[in-house]
Amino acid sequence: MPCTNRPIYNVTQDSEIPLIGCISFGVIDRGTNVLQIRPTSICVLSCIFCSTDAGPCSRWRQTEYIVELDYLLSTIRTVLKIKNSNKMEAHIDTVGDPLTYPKIVDLVHKLSEFPEFKVISLQTHGVLLNDKLIDELAEAGLSRINLSIDALDENLSKKLSGTETYDISRIISIAEYISLSPIDLLIAPVWVPGLNDHEIPRIIRFAKQIGAGKHWPPLGIQKYEAHKFGRKPPKVKPMTWYKFYNSLRALERKFKVKLVLKPSDFNIFKLPSIPIPFKRFEKVKMKVVGPGWLKGEKIAVARNRTITIVNAENIPIGTTVYARIIRVKHNIFIAKLE
Ligand code: SF4
CATH class of the missing domain: 3.20.20.70 (Aldolase class I)
Incomplete structure (x- = not known):
């Protein structure tokens, strides 16, 4: 390639x-x-x-x-x-x-x-x-x-x-x-x-x-x-x-x-993390706002966080969708459309 x-x-x-x-x-x-x-x-x-x-x-x-x-x-x-x-x-x-x-x-x-x-x-x-x-x-x-x-x-x-x-x-x-x-x-x-x-x-x-x-x-x-x-x-x-x-x-x-x-x-030590506004497997309404990092992905926004939707190839930017959050670790969010 x-x-x-x-x-x-x-x-x-x-x-x-x-x-x-x-x-x-x-x-x-x-x-x-x-x-x-x-x-x-x-x-x-x-x-x-x-x-x-x-x-x-x-x-x-x-x-x-x-x-x-x-x-x-x-x-x-x-x-x-x-x-x-x-x-x-x-x-x-x-x-x-x-x-x-x-x-x-x-x-x-x-x-x-x-x-x-x-x-x-x-x-x-x-x-x-x-x-x-x-x-x-x-x-x-x-x-x-x-x-x-x-x-x-x-x-x-x-x-x-x-x-x-x-x-x-x-x-x-x-x-x-x-x-x-x-x-x-x-x-x-x-x-x-x-x-x-x-x-x-x-x-x-x-x-x-x-x-x-x-x-x-x-x-x-x-x-x-x-x-x-x-x-x-x-x-x-x-x-x-x-x-x-x-x-x-x-x-x-x-x-x-x-x-x-x-x-x-x-000198690295544990310190409470900033709030994580989603729970894993929660279904969330989010606005699709831009292209994702990897092929097939889009980025979306909800509750003042950016979420990567991994299977959003055909979803137009500007639309609102419901997607399930599948990863929440360290305030990094991955979601999937069902
Ligand atoms: S991110 Fe780092 S490891 Fe990856 S290609 Fe660039 S320099 Fe190499």
């Missing part, structure tokens, strides 16, 4: 689409002191293991979203009032790459003005970073970059990124530059068994050598998981959690570095 770009939907205050409820944009509160901030869904890479099927080579996506900055900030303000804690972390993670957000520096700067946020972190593969942008993000108040480096080998890193132009030598220079900046660096490879096993020790050595992790752990190795709508490299079988943690412990002993991480390593 040829790789293409998809239409971008601008989620603005005028769109009347709430920024809570959808996995692909807005704000996600999973009942801790961390708010996940998702200003964009776009990605420029097409990693062959991507759990969110992002990038130009996506098979399942039909729409990308960009959220208006002021609208995002007003939702964050509302959520922070409910969370009522001054030990919050803003984690800009997204289902793509946050650096595709045109106002990423402004966003970080505005987040740093909220007294509730003590930490502002960002998850990226780094291809859109450069020294000037790193300086600007540091100046704006970014505390940590979680930088995904999945292989140091040139050919393998290209293969894993699904992108011919991916240049690992540039990413290495960027990692070195971050490690010398006021921003903390955490290197976060995805361990894809059978593909980058030999790279994991090299990445650990590299993280130690450049002095990653001054305030937080230097590495956050992630386990590859096969997701229903994610990309699955052929012949790759996910490791069991048992094997994954055993392997990390063996590497910890060998390299004398912390690899098995706990929420407390990042």
Whole structure:
């Protein structure tokens, strides 16, 4: 299938689409002191293991979203009032790459003005970073970059990124530059068994050598998981959690570095979630307001939340429907038409 770009939907205050409820944009509160901030869904890479099927080579996506900055900030303000804690972390993670957000520096700067946020972190593969942008993000108040480096080998890193132009030598220079900046660096490879096993020790050595992790752990190795709508490299079988943690412990002993991480390593703790206005299996009247993220989906609105209707291909935008809520976890809502 040829790789293409998809239409971008601008989620603005005028769109009347709430920024809570959808996995692909807005704000996600999973009942801790961390708010996940998702200003964009776009990605420029097409990693062959991507759990969110992002990038130009996506098979399942039909729409990308960009959220208006002021609208995002007003939702964050509302959520922070409910969370009522001054030990919050803003984690800009997204289902793509946050650096595709045109106002990423402004966003970080505005987040740093909220007294509730003590930490502002960002998850990226780094291809859109450069020294000037790193300086600007540091100046704006970014505390940590979680930088995904999945292989140091040139050919393998290209293969894993699904992108011919991916240049690992540039990413290495960027990692070195971050490690010398006021921003903390955490290197976060995805361990894809059978593909980058030999790279994991090299990445650990590299993280130690450049002095990653001054305030937080230097590495956050992630386990590859096969997701229903994610990309699955052929012949790759996910490791069991048992094997994954055993392997990390063996590497910890060998390299004398912390690899098995706990929420407390990042000062993450439980904090009551904002109210969840639906019950699972409830039938709800909702207004269909826009295209859904994945093919066949539409987004709808009820009770100040956005709901994804998964089987709404033929439902026109602007109509009102009754749909059954089938998922309510963490204020992310999925509904089905019956
Ligand atoms: S893994 Fe991250 S960088 Fe790679 S395609 Fe997915 S969202 Fe983009």
